[in-house]
Amino acid sequence: MGGLPEERTIDTTSVRPTTPRPSSRRSRARTRRLIAVAGLILLVAVICVWVPGLIGTAAAAALPWTGVALAIVAVIALFLARRVLLLLLVPALVWAVAIFPSLPGPGTSPATDATPLTVVSQNVRAHSGGAAASADDLAALDADVIALTELDGDSLTAASAALAEEYPHSYAIGTVGVWSRFPIDDAVPLTLGLDWKRALRVSVRTPDADVAVYVLHAASVRPGQQHDRDMMLEGIAQAVADDEAGSIIVVGDFNAASADPALSAVRSRLDWVRPTDGTLGMTWPAALPLVRIDHVFVRGLDVHSSTTRRAGNSDHLATVTSVSVGIRDADSAPGP
Known part of the structure; x- marks a missing residue:
């Protein structure tokens, strides 16, 4: 009678971790560039608030919503390109300076003799x-x-x-x-x-x-x-x-x-x-x-x-x- 067939095993020691494909690396690099460009555009939009004339008028009208756009870009960067988050700090700080004089404030209590x-x-x-x-x-x-x-x-x-x-x-x-x-x-x-x-x-x-x-x-x-x-x-x-x-x-x-x-x-x-x-x-x-x-x-x-x-x-x-x-x-x- 013939012998039992030998059991086949998988040599797990030969499995090596996969490295990111070149296309994946290029995709991430492209995402980082796009987020960096978006941050630069938003920075310019905020700076325009201090430009007299129609440019400043338009930038001032859009200023609150520029902050919303910055927040969205930051969230995208958090998940897809954390390395560029630091770059977004600059437009965020400039936006905060620009919006601060327009932020809500507290009221005061009326004086009894007024x-x-x-x-x-x-x-x-x-x-x-x-x-x-x-x-x-x-x-x-x-x-x-x-x-x-x-x-x-x-x-x-x-x-x-x-x-x-x-x-x-x-x-x-x-x-x-x-x-x-x-x-x-x-x-x-x-x-x-x-x-x-x-x-x-x-x-x-x-x-x-x-x-x-x-x-x-x-x-x-x-x-x-x-x-x-x-x-x-x-x-x-x-x-x-x-x-x-x-x-x-x-x-x-x-x-x-x-x-x-x-x-x-x-x-x-x-x-x-x-x-x-x-x-x-x-x-x-x-x-x-x-x-x-x-x-x-x-x-x-x-x-x-x-x-x-x-x-x-x-x-x-x-x-x-x-x-x-x-x-x-x-x-x-x-x-x-």
């Missing part, structure tokens, strides 16, 4: 037919001062009718208007270099002190056409610099994102009011806010809260800001 003042502002979108609805919604917020921009003849009439009873003091000129529970003095139209009026200044007499209220509807920005807007922003900055009022608040549609270099002159003379609701305070478009172009600036006022609210059917959210006014000095108090 007069609270709530100022709301909204671009009501001309020819939308929604000014009355916006006025009603804003009045429901228990505001003391309501500022509206992009008014046409019909919307001005509708807003005035809606606010007349509760806000008996008002002033409107061009495309802007202001309504107040407190008396208004020294109403002045402002052209800010244009041939028509898109801004105003009034003095609101609160029980304890006068507050200078500016309402601005800056010119629109279009590719290659932003001179009028920049001129108006420079003009409002100069106006508040020359204003001797102890308390000033400037509200309205600035048509400029928070980090826009065109706002630098205004920022140097007034305090930009940070949103206190933990958001970046985006105001446009109202259906899906992507950029904050409606702003609030103050001088000589304590800011307690600032947020945004939907009102009417405008394509802008409204800004809602609560401040307090200090006690008027005895020498400057008006007579009986």
Whole structure:
């Protein structure tokens, strides 16, 4: 009889670890290069925030979303190309520096001896037919001062009718208007270099002190056409610099994102009011806010809260800001 067949065994000692194929190495190298290039592009996009003109305006509008793009690239690098993560630190740090002045901030508690003042502002979108609805919604917020921009003849009439009873003091000129529970003095139209009026200044007499209220509807920005807007922003900055009022608040549609270099002159003379609701305070478009172009600036006022609210059917959210006014000095108090 024949013998049993020999058992075959596998010599495991001869198995060697596989090395990455050349194609796999090339793929990883290509991924690292693509991520590095993406980081460089995003770095340039952030740096453009400090470039005056249309480039800076566009970069400022995209700045918050540039941070989102950086985060996505970093996550991809974490899984596919960890070696380039350090390269992304540079654009991340530059982005943090650029976005910091526009981040939300804390509010302060109102002082017991100060007069609270709530100022709301909204671009009501001309020819939308929604000014009355916006006025009603804003009045429901228990505001003391309501500022509206992009008014046409019909919307001005509708807003005035809606606010007349509760806000008996008002002033409107061009495309802007202001309504107040407190008396208004020294109403002045402002052209800010244009041939028509898109801004105003009034003095609101609160029980304890006068507050200078500016309402601005800056010119629109279009590719290659932003001179009028920049001129108006420079003009409002100069106006508040020359204003001797102890308390000033400037509200309205600035048509400029928070980090826009065109706002630098205004920022140097007034305090930009940070949103206190933990958001970046985006105001446009109202259906899906992507950029904050409606702003609030103050001088000589304590800011307690600032947020945004939907009102009417405008394509802008409204800004809602609560401040307090200090006690008027005895020498400057008006007579009986």
